[in-house]
Amino acid sequence: MEVCNSTLENGFILVGILDGSGFPELLCATITALYFLALTSNGLLLLVITMDARLHVPMYLLLWQLSLMDLLLTSVITPKAVIDFLIKDNTISFGGCALQMFLELTLGSAEDLLLAFMAYDRYVAICHPLNYTILMSHKVCWLMIATSWSLASLSALGYSIYTMQYPFCKSRQIRHLFCEIPPLLKLACADTSTYELMVYVMGVTLLIPPLAAILASYSLILFTVLHMPSNEGRKKALVTCSSHLTVVGMWYGGAIVMYVLPSSFHSPKQDNISSVFYTIFTPALNPLIYSLRNKEVTGALRRVLGKRLLSVQSTF
Template sequence: MEYWNSTLGSGFILMGILNDSGSPELLCATITVLYMLALTSNGLLLLVITVDSRLHVPMYFLLGQLSLMDLLFPSVFTPKTLMDFLQSENMISFGGCALQMFLVLTLGGAEDLLLAFMAYDRYVAICHPLNYMVFMRPRVCWLMVATAWILAFLSALGHTLYTMHYPFCKVRKIRHLLCEIPPLLKLACADTSRYELLVYVTGVTFLLMPLSAIVASYALILCTVLHMPSNEGKQKALVTCSSHLTVVVMYYGAATFMYVLPSSLHNPRQDNIISLFYTVVTPALNPLIYSLRNQEVMGALRRVLGKYMLPTHCTF
């Protein structure tokens, strides 16, 4: 099979979900709405948490980091995907593909770990409220966030360099929404079986282990909640936990399918749909589930909007 030389300025052709869809215009509009929702909700939440000093506590610090990740994650590829569809242009350069993969792996990996730290934060707040500020003191919060970003950065850098070092076949069509490891390995003109094992190990480390920690944290939270004397408190906590777990399972389930399941179980159309859930859908849903139903956040949002957006001559 023929090889192609990435140093000559050649690129890949992204044959994403919009190319395989029976109604691409409707799907394009749906992705646009979800992307704008992710930008608006996460941007507002990040602004409110940064500006309002009442939200400068560990829980909202972690939520602010989640909003930052969810603001950047879909922005790595969604604008290009939409513009390519409108302009009927599907090319991406070799360097652009590598950069896209690196950013997606960094942001996705950091969010995988951060969600586990957030579940631990909720566990400490509900199960050990008297020791909350000891377990979640500022230094611990910064260590959690730094750990998530640094480990994700190093993992993404290593995987990007290793994936892109393979010789690729002359057929340069990536039948996927964006540049990710599994669809790129299908174009490699070399034995990738050992590297696929490393991708599997990384997937277990960044996906299944954090997911196990999240499930364990929420199981302990539910045990504590069920012993609450107030039925109203029980109901509120159960609704909150169930909504959190729904989004978590959607995010980790989709990412696990892409990075942990063997390549024999994948097909391009299915992978395109599944990748939308952890790249576009959950970034749009996270602020609605985690933050914008919270009374403190909504109160802070009203204060910030009232201070910066309403005319200064208004009186209340």
């Protein structure tokens, strides 16, 4: 295998899920629709939570951050994938690949941690309501947000720099939707076994403890809910918990397949599919599951949109 770092000049070719699909046009239309759904729903949530002072509480500040992360994550990946498919040009520069990897790792890792903090917030609200303002003060909330962003960005910076310093072979085809560490390492013309172990450790560290914390929080929540005297309250809480856990399963499931399971257990095609779940599907579904069915959020949305409509009408 010839070693050639012409990738510095010519970049890479992304051969993602749209190129290997039997119905690429339909898949492209679906991905585009999901992107616009993510753009609209997350954008609305950001607007509503920002403008309504009644939502400036820890629970909704965490949801605001989740919407921001989802919006940025899907925007880093989806528009390029769709445009590349439409213009039939799947190339990405060396620098563009490094930047995309850094942003995806930062946003993905930050969301891993944030989802665990959100589960803890719900646990405190349901199981320890009298101590909620102490255990989940604004200071604690912002500390959680700062921890998510800082740990994620530092980890992403180190791994992105280390990945891109490898010599790459003449085959520039990355069999993936976007630049991500595991598929990119398959092009390296050097021994990557030690680094692959480091990537595995990163995956385990950033995925398994947050997932365990989420499952523990929801287990305690369900235990508390099952002892509620109200049947309606139990039913509502169970539906909410199950929908939250469905989204959590999609997010962490796809990421665990990519970063924790040995490569012999999954093919590049399966990697492509799993990456779609945590970069396209989940950002589109999160607002619908976590927020837009919430009475406080829908009420705030009506108030904000009502004010906007009144201000528009008053100008005519």
